[in-house]
Amino acid sequence: MAEETDQPLDATAANAPTDGDAVKDRPAEEQEKFESDFALKMVDTLVAINEQQISSYELPNRFFTKDELACFGHFTKSVPISPIPVIYPETGFLLFQGVPVPKSVNFTVSSLEEIEHILLTNLSEDMKILQLSDLGSDMINAYQMATQIYNDRLEKIRTSYFANVKNAKSQVMEISAAVVCGFVIILTLVSLT
Numbered sequence: 001m002a003e004e005t006d007q008p009l010d011a012t013a014a015n016a017p018t019d020g021d022a023v024k025d026r027p028a029e030e031q032e033k034f035e036s037d038f039a040l041k042m043v044d045t046l047v048a049i050n051e052q053q054i055s056s057y058e059l060p061n062r063f064f065t066k067d068e069l070a071c072f073g074h075f076t077k078s079v080p081i082s083p084i085p086v087i088y089p090e091t092g093f094l095l096f097q098g099v100p101v102p103k104s105v106n107f108t109v110s111s112l113e114e115i116e117h118i119l120l121t122n123l124s125e126d127m128k129i130l131q132l133s134d135l136g137s138d139m140i141n142a143y144q145m146a147t148q149i150y151n152d153r154l155e156k157i158r159t160s161y162f163a164n165v166k167n168a169k170s171q172v173m174e175i176s177a178a179v180v181c182g183f184v185i186i187l188t189l190v191s192l193t
Contacts, residue, residue: 035138038068039145042075043153047104049115056115060122071139073119074132075146082106084158088165096172099164102157105150 045062048054054062063069084101091098132143 031138035142036145038071038138038142039149042072042142042146043149045072046076046079046115046150047153050107050111051104056111056118059115059118066123067135067139069119069123070130071132071135071143073116073123074135075143075150076112076115076119078143078147079105079107079112079150080154081109081112083154084161087162088168095175096168099161099168102161105154105157 041062045054045059049056049059059072060069063072084106086101089098090100132140135143
């Protein structure tokens with residue numbers, strides 16, 4: 001009889017995970033999927049804000065827990081500001097087209113400060129002082145994945161931009177050489193007559 005009183009009345013209540021146990025109780029595959037999905041969500045959200053597809057005021061609706069908001073805040077602090085420099089005119093000139101700098105990864109200080117302000121207004125005081133290491137292992141893993149995904153995406157965009165600039169510069173050189181050759185031919189013909 002004494003053993004029966006130590007047991008909870010509801011068997012499901014005894015097996016229900018607490019918030020701290022949620023990460024531990026997930027199967028490994030489900031945990032990896034959660035981390036990778038959350039990492040992609042952070043990257044896509046940051047890029048969408050920079051491309052002005054969504055407003056920074058929508059952040060609290062995109063992340064469901066305070067840990068997710070705090071992790072996203074740490075992620076935004078890790079991205080480089082204006083990693084792709086303008087090395088070619090963005091607007092057209094003479095007969096040539098410009099090459100616009102990709103805006104999806106070129107953040108300004110003001111845009112990142114706006115995101116940080118929104119996050120701080122939605123986090124409690126104890127969450128504001130959290131370091132990345134204070135978050136759960138799932139958040140730390142998602143942060144590391146998001147950083148890797150973002151850096152890979154940044155490198156692809158940078159490579160594409162530099163290739164477009166190289167093509168534009170070669171077009172300028174080819175057209176300039178054709179104009180100079182044409183001018184020399186005209187001068188030669190005029191001097192022969």
